[in-house]
Amino acid sequence: EGLKDLVLAGIFPIKGEGGWAGGVGCYPAAEMALEHVNTQSDLLPGYRLVLHWNDSECEPGKGITILYDLLYNPPQKIMLLGPGCSTVTTTIAEAAKMWNLIVMSYGSSSPALSDRKRFTTFFRTHPSANLNNPAYVQLFKHYGWTKINIIQEAEEVFVSNVEDLERLCKIANIDIVTRQSFLKDPSEAVRNLNRSDARIIVGLFYETPARKVFCEAYKNNLYGKRVVWLIIGWYADNWFEVLDPSVNCTADELRVALEGHLTTESLQRNLNNVTTISGMSTDDFFAALHPKLKGSPQQTPGYVESPLAYDAVWAIAIAFNRTIIELAKHGKLLEDFTYSDEFTKGVLYDSMQNTTFEGVSGRVSFTSEGDRIAETQIEQMHNGVYSILGFYDPYKDVINFRAGFKEHWVGGKHPRDETQMIQQL
Numbered sequence: 001e002g003l004k005d006l007v008l009a010g011i012f013p014i015k016g017e018g019g020w021a022g023g024v025g026c027y028p029a030a031e032m033a034l035e036h037v038n039t040q041s042d043l044l045p046g047y048r049l050v051l052h053w054n055d056s057e058c059e060p061g062k063g064i065t066i067l068y069d070l071l072y073n074p075p076q077k078i079m080l081l082g083p084g085c086s087t088v089t090t091t092i093a094e095a096a097k098m099w100n101l102i103v104m105s106y107g108s109s110s111p112a113l114s115d116r117k118r119f120t121t122f123f124r125t126h127p128s129a130n131l132n133n134p135a136y137v138q139l140f141k142h143y144g145w146t147k148i149n150i151i152q153e154a155e156e157v158f159v160s161n162v163e164d165l166e167r168l169c170k171i172a173n174i175d176i177v178t179r180q181s182f183l184k185d186p187s188e189a190v191r192n193l194n195r196s197d198a199r200i201i202v203g204l205f206y207e208t209p210a211r212k213v214f215c216e217a218y219k220n221n222l223y224g225k226r227v228v229w230l231i232i233g234w235y236a237d238n239w240f241e242v243l244d245p246s247v248n249c250t251a252d253e254l255r256v257a258l259e260g261h262l263t264t265e266s267l268q269r270n271l272n273n274v275t276t277i278s279g280m281s282t283d284d285f286f287a288a289l290h291p292k293l294k295g296s297p298q299q300t301p302g303y304v305e306s307p308l309a310y311d312a313v314w315a316i317a318i319a320f321n322r323t324i325i326e327l328a329k330h331g332k333l334l335e336d337f338t339y340s341d342e343f344t345k346g347v348l349y350d351s352m353q354n355t356t357f358e359g360v361s362g363r364v365s366f367t368s369e370g371d372r373i374a375e376t377q378i379e380q381m382h383n384g385v386y387s388i389l390g391f392y393d394p395y396k397d398v399i400n401f402r403a404g405f406k407e408h409w410v411g412g413k414h415p416r417d418e419t420q421m422i423q424q425l
């Protein structure tokens with residue numbers, strides 16, 4: 001029907017064994033967003049948004065090869081949607097400026113990506129892992145904890161995460177008493193925490209080592225009324241029941257060690273049942289997405305992040321819309337963009353920087369580093385089941401505790417840190 005194509009390059013992790021295969025849930029959401037954007041009459045009139053993509057398998061090397069393939073084969077691409085995995089994104093987003101490409105990632109959480117010197121054209125609808133840190137600090141203040149212990153997996157994302165948490169704790173006069181890290185086997189690190197009689201413990205590690213950490217915690221009695229664990233909240237809900245031959249604890253033993261622990265994770269869906277820019281509520285979005293998934297939501301990696309991919313496409317469409325209007329003032333057309341067109345890249349960048357809307361993943365807006373701002377959801381586990389304790393609001397720097405939520409502490413009250421016990425004596 002005579003529409004001109006505006007083509008996006010897309011990179012999604014689909015087959016990735018090693019890392020995050022979130023493209024399985026995120027690609028269908030992006031595809032659905034293209035359909036919805038292209039039927040929106042007041043958006044990109046006379047144009048059609050098109051996506052040419054491939055599977056990075058969550059491998060940086062594979063990501064580079066498919067990027068070259070996408071860029072060095074027609075048609076001309078105008079922007080990059082993705083990558084999903086942080087390891088692929090940190091490799092590609094640094095090089096993207098060579099093609100004057102703006103990068104819009106829907107799945108990368110690495111704090112390293114918040115560096116405008118290295119990633120000059122980078123934006124993401126997925127919040128940085130650091131966004132949980134102000135929530136931790138408010139939790140420490142709420143419970144009066146001023147001595148904190150940290151155990152982390154030796155992964156880049158957690159190293160950056162801990163550095164940012166230490167920075168915030170120093171400002172808040174909260175002491176990091178011990179900091180343990182482990183590569184594969186956490187037993188020594190857990191035993192060291194026990195030796196130093198740790199009470200308030202922040203644990204930053206992926207799901208697989210998490211089972212090992214809590215098996216060791218169980219064996220060392222590092223749980224119960226005198227200890228509280230604060231860990232990552234985006235593991236699968238039944239993560240501690242997954243059979244793992246290298247973990248010699250039963251799910252029941254893990255559940256005992258996990259009783260009462262707290263989790264933080266960035267909210268990746270709009271909780272208010274508002275009508276978003278797409279005309280749908282978040283519930284409508286998931287209802288429309290389900291038939292497009294191969295398996296059930298539980299079997300779909302990236303299902304939780306799918307609203308981020310859907311909103312990433314809307315952010316691109318809105319930025320393109322604004323860019324077309326701005327370029328027209330200079331007698332230029334977006335469809336004439338080439339990889340040497342710095343002027344258009346600059347207009348696209350400014351348009352993306354100022355893009356903000358109500359999305360299915362919540363309010364979408366970007367910091368000057370291209371970072372997504374989002375609330376942090378705080379949960380507590382009781383009898384193996386997570387319940388929402390409250391939400392950390394980054395704009396007001398406060399935790400809104402859920403009215404009427406009954407906190408469950410093994411000792412009836414939340415544990416004290418080392419100083420509070422002395423006061424108590």
Ligand SMILES: CC1(C)CO[C@@H](CC(=O)O)CN1
Pocket residue numbers: 020022084085086087107108109110234305
């Ligand atoms: C919350 C999670 C699972 C964090 O890792 C992201 C992937 C990545 O950062 O590599 C996807 N979303």
